[in-house]
Amino acid sequence: MIELEGLTKRYGEKVAVRDLTFTVRPGIVTGFLGPNGAGKSTTMRMILGLDHPTAGDVRIDGTHYDRLQDPLTYIGALLEAKGVHPGRSAYNHLLCLAQSNGIPERRVHEVLDAVGLTAVARKKAKGFSLGMGQRLGIAAALLGDPRILMFDEPVNGLDPEGIHWIRTLMKSLAAQGRTVFVSSHLMSEMALTAEHLVVIGQGRLLADTSMADFIARNSRSYVRVRSPQRELLLDVLHREGSPPCRAGTGRWRWTAGRRSGSGSWRPGGRWCCTS
Numbered sequence: 001m002i003e004l005e006g007l008t009k010r011y012g013e014k015v016a017v018r019d020l021t022f023t024v025r026p027g028i029v030t031g032f033l034g035p036n037g038a039g040k041s042t043t044m045r046m047i048l049g050l051d052h053p054t055a056g057d058v059r060i061d062g063t064h065y066d067r068l069q070d071p072l073t074y075i076g077a078l079l080e081a082k083g084v085h086p087g088r089s090a091y092n093h094l095l096c097l098a099q100s101n102g103i104p105e106r107r108v109h110e111v112l113d114a115v116g117l118t119a120v121a122r123k124k125a126k127g128f129s130l131g132m133g134q135r136l137g138i139a140a141a142l143l144g145d146p147r148i149l150m151f152d153e154p155v156n157g158l159d160p161e162g163i164h165w166i167r168t169l170m171k172s173l174a175a176q177g178r179t180v181f182v183s184s185h186l187m188s189e190m191a192l193t194a195e196h197l198v199v200i201g202q203g204r205l206l207a208d209t210s211m212a213d214f215i216a217r218n219s220r221s222y223v224r225v226r227s228p229q230r231e232l233l234l235d236v237l238h239r240e241g242s243p244p245c246r247a248g249t250g251r252w253r254w255t256a257g258r259r260s261g262s263g264s265w266r267p268g269g270r271w272c273c274t275s
């Protein structure tokens with residue numbers, strides 16, 4: 001479990017993260033959604049003790065990161081896939097991490113196998129594709145067999161096969177009862193992966209809710225109509241009591257109300273033109 005309480009980070013005049021309070025729970029994938037510059041990476045760096053909060057507090061299973069004994073066995077993270085010495089092989093990179101954290105060498109073989117890098121384990125990291133680099137970063141995160149995993153924009157720049165692999169991996173880690181916290185600026189990506197969603201914008205918390213609830217509150221359903229008989233279509237709409245806006249494209253969209261917070265359907269749709 002990761003608990004944030006009033007977490008704030010200022011860089012001079014700039015407030016990158018403002019008073020964030022939320023909890024990331026085990027057994028599900030929690031998405032961390034926000035546009036570029038929203039403060040996601042800064043928040044994740046503070047969780048790992050790489051940046052010091054200006055105010056507030058963050059705890060990993062009740063303890064500050066810098067007080068964890070063998071932190072890799074509590075939390076594994078992929079923040080920056082390029083954080084590997086280019087002249088070092090995947091195997092040696094992981095072995096260094098393992099040896100400096102009291103993790104047995106057999107675990108290196110296990111995580112290389114888990115991420116599908118066994119065949120290229122002796123190759124230098126500088127020859128790795130972006131996808132292989134991501135896999136190596138994830139192998140490092142898994143090395144200590146931690147109960148908590150955190151991934152910062154893990155699908156960025158990956159091909160469809162790599163994206164599918166990461167989605168499946170995150171869900172399987174959560175299904176094992178682990179805490180999985182993953183950031184993205186893409187709602188479409190989060191909707192496919194996360195069960196719970198924390199949304200931030202300009203460093204502020206905007207939502208902390210289940211994915212199903214977030215979609216129900218923020219989505220609309222609509223029917224798009226195109227007709228070569230524009231005038232006839234307008235007449236019909238007027239007769240139905242749904243006066244459309246004026247436009248000459250011949251294309252109309254019926255937005256049929258939206259779901260209320262309780263999930264019930266709130267009527268009140270309208271026609272509008274699309275170009």
Ligand SMILES: Nc1ncnc2c1ncn2[C@@H]1O[C@H](COP(=O)(O)OP(=O)(O)OP(=O)(O)O)[C@@H](O)[C@H]1O
Pocket residue numbers: 011014015016034035036037038039040041042043185
């Ligand atoms: N070391 C720093 N010094 C000054 N400003 C910073 C620093 N790190 C981040 N910022 C600023 O804090 C804000 C939040 O940045 P952050 O990288 O956390 O956002 P993000 O949501 O991760 O964005 P992205 O998706 O682009 O990585 C941005 O305006 C950024 O310019």
